[in-house]
Amino acid sequence: MYEVILYYKFNEIEDPETFCEEHKAFCKELGVKGRIYIGEEGINGTLGGTPEQVTKYKEHLTTIPGFDGIDFKTDTSEYVPFAKLKCKTRDELVAIHKEGVDPDDGGAYLEPEEWKQVMESEEDYVLIDVRNDYESKIGHFEGAVTPKVENFYEFPDWLEEFENKVDKDKKVLMYCTGGIRCEKFSVLMKEKGWDDVNQLHGGILRYAHEEGGDHYKGKCFVFDDRLVVPVNEDDMDPIAECEITGKPADTYINCANMECNKLFVCSEEGARKMEGCCSEECRQSEYKRPFDPENAFRPFRKWYNYFDEDFKEREVEEKQ
Ligand SMILES: [Zn+2]
Structure with a gap:
């Protein structure tokens, strides 16, 4: 068994380039794989390895001054769900495309137990x-507003419209996968005038571990090769439908037409029927990859990723 961790810490790094080089060298030496972003505002990462490797990584990171007390969300996996190690600098740890959004001005934390109490009150x-909508589609908390956005940086625009629909004196609860997006988005909501803004500390992943997934329907999308992980082991029924067959499903594939590459919910039956494509049009495309049923659900590593601003550039490169 391997461990997969997700973590972040907002803490000023004066020289992100040097920090990043040293951090990358340490990770390479250790042999962990994953994706780590380092910037002036801190660190945001997800990586996997053996329990020993992960423990050593945590020890290393948390002994760097200012990086103690990190809330690591830990899962186990039968394989390391990353192809390689990517450790690089970035201006924003999570891309909201807005400067000066300081998590210190964000909402109050609700621990998983408190969150559950509020939901039951x-x-x-x-x-x-x-x-993003492709994440909430396969799982979300009961009664949640699920914005129709494909990238985190669309949230500020979404809020412009949402602002007119909800009173400013209303209590706000928000959540994301591991908490980092709420750190930023809660600041924007407070700036807009909501006072009682609360964020689920540690996100869905910590909630799943501590509260067993009560009041959460479906599964959780994750940004690694697993794509989808269970939240409530007692309720594994998919809440989404296969886009080809219309039957319940919550497995994702990228359209086999490389020009399309759309990430969509698809069952195995649907994948066989449409040869891994999202539509008949894509199935006819000259850019279609050969269909291999054995590997149809092995994620193709170039799809929408809120971590990954390079995605669109890379996609174009590979098409040329
Ligand atoms: Zn397609």
């Missing part, structure tokens, strides 16, 4: 899923 609140 009679209190009136609005619940916002601060993730």
Whole structure:
């Protein structure tokens, strides 16, 4: 068994380039794989390795001054769900495309247990899923507003419209996968005038571990090769449908037409029927990869990723 961790810490790094070089060298030596972003505002990462490797990584990171007390969300996996190690600098740890959004001005943390209590109370609140639509589609908290956005940086625009629909004195609850997107988005909501803004500390992943997934429907999308992980082991029924067959499903594939490459919910039956494509048109495309049923659900490593601003550039490169 391997461990997969997801973590972030906002803490000023004066020289991100040097920090990044040293960090990358350490990770390479250790042999972990994953994706780590380092910037002036701190660190944001997800990586996998053996339990020993992960423990050593955590020890290393948390002994760097200012990086103690990190809340690591830990899962186990039968394989390391990353092809390689990517450790690089970035201006924003999570791309909201807005400068000066300081998590210190964000909402209050609700621990998983408190979150559950509020959800079970009679209190009136609005619940916002601060993730992209392809993530919330396969799983979300009961009653959540699920914005129709494909990238995190579309959230500020989304908020411009949402602002007119919900009173500023309403209690706001928000959540994302591991908490980092709420760190930024809660700041924007407070700037807009909501006072009672609350974010799920540690996100869905920590909630799943501590509260077993109560009030959460479906599964959780993750940004590694697993793509989808369970939240509530007692309720594994998919809440989404295969886009080809219309039957319940929550497995994702990228359209086999490399010009399309759309990430879509597809069952095995649907994948066989459309040869891994999202539509008949794509199935006819000259850019279609050969269909291999054995590997149809092995994620093709170039799809939408809120971590990964290089995605679109890379996609164009590979097409040329
Ligand atoms: Zn397609």
